[in-house]
Amino acid sequence: MTFSRIAGVGSFLPGNPVSNSDLIQRGVDTSDEWVATRTGIRSRHIAPPECTTSDLALEACRNALASAGTDVSEIDLIIVATTTPDFIFPSTACLLQSKLGNKGAMAFDIQAVCSGFVYALTIADKFIRSGSHKKALVVGAEVFSRILDWNDRATCVLFGDGAGAVVLEASEKPGILATVAHADGSQNGILSVPGSLRNGQVVGDPFLRMDGQAVFKFAVRVLSEMAEECCAQAGIATSDIDWLVPHQANMRIIDSTGKKLGLPVEKVVVTVDMHGNTSAASVPLALDQAVRDGRIQRGQKVLLEGVGGGFTWGAALLEF
Template structure:
């Protein structure tokens, strides 16, 4: 038994917010400062009260429509998020309720910016085992809720959004290989170190990052896991039609492409318009490239992510 992608969808909340818009809101920044360091010019931000499951349900409906399926056809729902609606129940269960599905296995995965790649890999294993036939895999984030808007080094980097795919059982492989890794010893360079105890926040509830250390780790990890995934599939890196890395920083994308000896015209880039949407970034970029006709049936696409934990991974599939 194999799995293949049957439908893709995405959703971005509200209008695009430019770097100049942020400066007008009182953040000490400029378009030149942000663009020159990150490549980011716009991002989308959820409204107050708009949750990860709200974004996820819109992306999921579009993915289901693309697959020609109803929510009741699903027997597995996995949501990758670091910004869940509540402590529990899971965002996946809340999404299941909003979609009107009853009885499917539903749970969240927390691997930060690698979350979607982790979730897609887990769904593929479920389908390969024969226990499930149709899975909804979603990356949904509202990182704007955990940003310190007085810290210009981090608050300008992130955005909100959701992307979803429907994965279904198939006789021929769609997903060709997967690879996942983590190393918790790097937990200190990217984290939200706060928690809740006795009804109060303890520690720091905002995202904190050592940008230089993250950059060095990300480029190395992305290049290595791409090579590993290609070797597992028996596909040379030159045989990849499209690379969709986690959209964190244009410099990371360019450095990864150089290490893989891939031209940038084979790399899907959305970080300039979406910012870093964590677990949502890869499916958002995938959906855009499919909808605009760049990615077509028969092509090989490598998805990869790296995020706090540290976690990293890749999925190679043929559409």
């Protein structure tokens, strides 16, 4: 039987960290205490104007390929999860493929906002298990700063830019043990960018809008529910998880999820203080950080979780 296994991880953050105090100096009406106590966020990275989503993805993929010891010519599948593509089309995955120098691999984008990376990993796992593909680049990349209303202090302080990637390859040994993914489109109004491009003009609101309380309640509920669902599918208890790598949106959501699952804080990977919410890049960024600093080791059980606008949510349990 063929399984899929993560062979390498990588990430990339543009420029220097932008602190809460830096945002105040740029004219955002907030305070370091207000942001930190409500969200846990201390800083984030903001891409310069010339930097695109595919540029961030390129650097993350180079790092992941190096980590895996894989040449880009071996990649036969590229999936990019993003809410902020370079263009309407071609896909960011095809632009990334060109920049990497790969030809012939299947390449496409998916849009599930902050759940995007877990959705993409789930899809890649099924391609590899089917036997049709051998090695995939699975990427979450965002320039979320481009869709923020910098006059809305309730949202603009929460997000940042970045990219994370993994090399997923066919293996005789199980790597991804279970995946779950869900959506509820009836909740589309609590987190969205309700605008579109029509006849060369922006129609509607081109900025991110969020009902923070509704998002908080929804996220805490589904994150704990799908963790239990994913573990049950794999035949393990949540207490068997060595590391929880949740979507890095808000420290209160992360804390509440860990408590509901009975996991000590020492088992939860947190990077939201350094990166803010990087949407589809959030989970792979946190995963890469924990692998590179030595916390996550081979053979450990790791649960990845994402939840985002749509509403979408997904989880992947893996033996790293």
